[in-house]
Amino acid sequence: MxxxxxxxxxxxxxxxxxxxxxxxxxxxxxxxxTLTSEDENLLDELHELARRLDDRLCTVERIMTAENPNWRQIACDPASIGIEDRDREPVRRISK
The missing domain is CATH 1.20.5 (Single alpha-helices involved in coiled-coils or other helix-helix interfaces)
Incomplete structure (x- = not known):
């Protein structure tokens, strides 16, 4: 056995x-x-925050340029640094 x-x-x-x-x-x-819906929401929030921070930085650079045109050689131009157009379509979701 x-x-x-x-x-x-x-x-x-x-x-x-x-x-x-x-x-x-x-x-x-x-x-x-796979990404959960919470992860996608967090990525969307972080993307929006980064876009707003970039807008603020460009505003500060424009103010500095208006006060002193020679403070920096390159102006803040999103196209010149490779940032896409602000009026583009919304962020695409990652498919599961």
Whole structure:
């Protein structure tokens, strides 16, 4: 009886337990890799905050340029530094 029990446990573990364990963690890994709606909302808020801070910085630079035109060689121009147009379409959501 004992001669059959150990190989049966080994075969069951090999063909049932191990694949179940692998697929369980693959499923967990895939579900953790996606963004939640909370994460998307946070990214949207951070993007809006960064855009507002950039606008404020440009305003300060325009004021400084108006007071002293030679304070800096390059003016704050979003197009010249690679920032997209402010009147563009809203931020696209990341699809799940």
């Amino acid at each position: 004992e001669d059959v029990l150990i190989p049966a446990i080994a075969i069951t573990t090999l063909f049932l337990g191990l694949p179940w364990l692998i697929f369980h963690y693959i499923t967990r890994w895939k579900s953790a890799a």
